[in-house]
Amino acid sequence: MKTSFSPRRMFAALISAHPSLTSPIERRKAELIAALSLGLSVISAFGGIGTALRTGFDIRAMVTLLMAAIALVSYGLSRSPRYTYGQILLIATLALSVFIVTPLSIYQSLVALLSVAITLLITNLLDLRQMAVFTAIILVGFIVLRPILLPGIAGQEAFLMQVGMVGIGIFLLFFAWHRQSLEQLRLNEILQAQNALEERNRALQIAQQELNKRFAEIQLAGEVGRAVSQVRALDELLKDAVERIRARFDLYYVQVYLVNPAQTHLVLEAGTGEVGTTLRARKHQLALNTGSINGRAAVEKKPVVIANTTQSAVFKPNPLLPKTRAEMAIPLIVAERVVGVLDMQSEQPGGLTEEMLPAFEALAGQLAVAIQNARLLTEAEQARAEVEAYARRLERTGWQEYLDSIHRPEQIGYLCEQDQILPLEAETALPQENTVMTPIQVGGEALGTLAVELQAEEQTPQARELVRAVARQVAEHLENLRLLEMAERYRQEAEQAARRLTLSGWQEYLRSRTDQPLGYFYDLTQVKPIEQVNTLTANSALTIPVQVRDETIGKLSVLDVDPNDQELYDLVHSVATRLSEHIETLRLLEETQRGQLELDRRARQLAAVSEITTISSRETDVNRMLEIVVHLTQRKFGLYHAHIFTYNPANRQLLIVSCGWKEGDEHEGTHGTTTIAIDQEQSLVARAARTRQPVLVNDVRSDPGWLPNPLLPETRAELAVPLLIGDEVLGVLDVQSERINAFSEEDVNIQVTLAAQVATALQNARNYERARRQAEREALLNAISQKIQSATSVEAVLQIAARELGHALRAPRAIAQLSLKDS
Incomplete structure (x- = not known):
């Protein structure tokens, strides 16, 4: 893309510093010298050419062009790595111009003063020491050379001019000193800030390194946790866990304690190396209290870290682990319940610290869950085994009830020989040679045997699998048939029980209705109660039993009719059936109502018992x-x-x-x-x-x-x-x-x-x-004792004793005496 012309961009290119200058301050200073030198060179060149054209090529034109050339050289030096030479040359050129330009001007004092001031201002490009040297040279040189080069300036004018120049120099030096002091202060502040930043960066780097270390530890803990969290046997899990933790974290010794069922001790379940094997052989355990590091971690439910065992008062050394210098015990907690403790030991002081806790706590949490899962798996397997054993016992019990020698013989078997099916005798032994035998199993319980005689060459895997498959089919079908037959047997027993309950229920019902008629007779005019139905006689009668669940509870008789009339029989039978159903319903309803009344009465009686108890207890x-x-x-x-x-x-x-x-x-x-x-x-x-x-x-x-x-x-x-x-x-x-x-x-x-x-x-x-009588007796005794103790003579004591005892016992007479005579 074509770039448009820009004076600003062109000027920046003309004054740009040399690429070797990397410091922003040096580059800016070099660019400033280049700009001043270039400007002075251009102005001087135009001034010299203009003077030459106007007055001819005289001394002023020559001096002006010489200054332009020197300024151009200064410009060239400012664009090089040695830009400082350019600034010295620029200052020297300006100082020289003071002595060249001033004599040629009309107002020599003013021009001299301005020229010196500009030159001194340019010396600010130097450092303070160089500026002081150049300022002194310029001022001394001007004072010394003034009478020679500027004889027109004399007297008071010269004195005032020189004083002004010295004042300007001193002021500029003071200003430069103040500026440099401020810059030095700023530089110091920047250096301090830079040092603080570097310190902070170093701290951040250390923290980052520590964070990376912790992150690596957490990654290791996660890796170990995932490896040990697979559900498996508890012993295998713990053994693998301690070995992995010791190897991955480069530890001296690792062990796991589990809380015993009585919640009284920590029992060592796994430990690394020969020490772990030895301690397990000793059945090592710790009391579940704060007397040990592991016990304390379990009781307080928080980790215990000893970074340096040589400086710890609570650490108790183990003779089997003499190199332990740091130890960490982390409780294994599941659902706020401590299941054990993970104990780790290092050979290095500070090898286990508080900073490492997050990683190991995460690992301990995963290990605790894995332990819980392993226990649950063991319990589930035990429960499954118990259920299977119970199912087998139920199956055997069911078949024993089925083959009870009453409904079925205790042993049933059949023999197929030469296309004939023969019952198997109880004493017949099954052949052992050239026989493929498979148990007939139901629910894992062997109930019989399926045996097939085959020659050795005929006992192929396919033949054996066929025998097993047939045995499975036989077992399933036999179980189904047994269940059907047992269900039918239970149904019959239930019906018999229902009939017995119905009969006993009606017997109880009839006993409770002894004061009411149990039968009625219709004589075509009215219904009358009868005492005994059997006393009714007639020439012919049709009698249908009234039955509930096949139990006869009465009868329905129609007198003086043809008992062989089928239509009449069907009608009476239907009436008897409906009558039995309805009176059974009424009986059950009456018993239900009677039971409800009985429950209400019991509730009132219990309430009465409560009321009586409450009142009597007061x-x-x-x-x-x-x-x-x-x-x-x-x-x-x-x-x-x-x-x-x-x-x-x-x-x-x-x-x-x-x-x-x-x-x-x-x-x-x-x-x-x-x-x-x-x-x-x-x-x-x-x-x-x-x-x-x-x-x-x-x-x-x-x-x-x-x-x-x-x-x-x-x-x-x-x-x-x-x-x-x-x-x-x-x-x-x-x-x-x-x-x-x-x-x-x-x-x-x-x-x-x-x-x-x-x-x-x-x-x-x-x-x-x-208690009340005892209290009264004690009070009375205390009162009598106090009165007796208040007496001051023997006679008074005897008198008080006789009087108080007589009053207390309401005795008509009481005697208290002393006597030494033999009775």
């Missing part, structure tokens, strides 16, 4: 507490009567202490004084106390062991429950009803629960009463 007076219990028991459970006997082991008597009468009974509020010996045979209460078991009689008049109470003539059912604390009998809770069969097993359980709570409350109340 009462500390024994008699009052028992009165509350029997009263609430009679009311809450709707009983005919309830009472409690307490047992006195000293005389082996049961004493009635509380009675709960029906509301409005004439005896309500009384408790009686009945006592019963625990050995008395005719007493349900005594029997319950002796046996420590509940005694239930739902029809007391039919039980010879029942003891009637003339105050309770309506009793028909009675339940006696012992009050027990451990094996100790505290008494008996006795409840009675005016209905036969009033109590069920559930009622017994409810009353046993209530009796246990009452026994606890009775024991607590008795303990409280004993």
